[in-house]
Amino acid sequence: MKILYFAWLRLRIGIGEEDVVVPDTVVDVADLIKWLKTRGPGYAEALKDVSAIRVAVNQEFAEFETLIAQADEVALFPPMTGG
Amino acid sequence: MSVRVQPEWFDAGGELTAFLSKKFDSGGVAAFTGIVRDRDTVDPITAMTLEHYPGMTEEMLYRIEMEARTRWDLDDCLIIHRYGRLEPGEPIVIVLTACAHRKAAFEACEFLVDWLKTKAPFWKIEETVGGKTRWVEARVADADAAERWMDSQAKISPVD
Numbered sequence: 001m002k003i004l005y006f007a008w009l010r011l012r013i014g015i016g017e018e019d020v021v022v023p024d025t026v027v028d029v030a031d032l033i034k035w036l037k038t039r040g041p042g043y044a045e046a047l048k049d050v051s052a053i054r055v056a057v058n059q060e061f062a063e064f065e066t067l068i069a070q071a072d073e074v075a076l077f078p079p080m081t082g083g
Numbered sequence: 084m085s086v087r088v089q090p091e092w093f094d095a096g097g098e099l100t101a102f103l104s105k106k107f108d109s110g111g112v113a114a115f116t117g118i119v120r121d122r123d124t125v126d127p128i129t130a131m132t133l134e135h136y137p138g139m140t141e142e143m144l145y146r147i148e149m150e151a152r153t154r155w156d157l158d159d160c161l162i163i164h165r166y167g168r169l170e171p172g173e174p175i176v177i178v179l180t181a182c183a184h185r186k187a188a189f190e191a192c193e194f195l196v197d198w199l200k201t202k203a204p205f206w207k208i209e210e211t212v213g214g215k216t217r218w219v220e221a222r223v224a225d226a227d228a229a230e231r232w233m234d235s236q237a238k239i240s241p242v243d
Binding site for chain 1: 117133134135136138139142164175176196199200201202203204205206207208218219220221222225
């Protein structure tokens, strides 16, 4: 699964993107975040407040309940501030 | 109809002139240009860097434009949004809309700006004179401005 991080999530985790093999227990975005938090202190710190996190799956806005599979691209980022 | 996402500076006046030189039968063209401002007098900013999600950004701007076209009779429109490091005074975004009548041109332009602020994947980080950096937080007012268009799904301006 390709995972992308933007803005302060990218800085706290320390990378902008990575390819990971997720365990079978990861069925939706919430599961993915829960699993990512176990991968190190940077992840745990960046992902501790999920209310500050927005999600896109395959470049479409998604929810924490959105189902995901190994072939998907998942992006995690804070609320957007364009314009 | 055109969407451009680029790091390069653009000439807002030149873009408007080029837009106006196209052959379309519109009665009004509305223009909005967003500029980096040094708004914080306590700790003024020296620069702002915009990060975005390549691919999704262009797709979302395109869809926002399509949404505007379903709501107003747009003869033409242009959206340019920059990313990368920008200094105070530099243009960030320009939105131009051409419609038969002014009300539709104004409304479509405002709609596009409101929606791109909350629906296009951009993030801003500011650098201050003191050497600090801080991420710009999403404003509730921006979310509210975008949200109010949700209540008027089929809004079409009356002919004036």
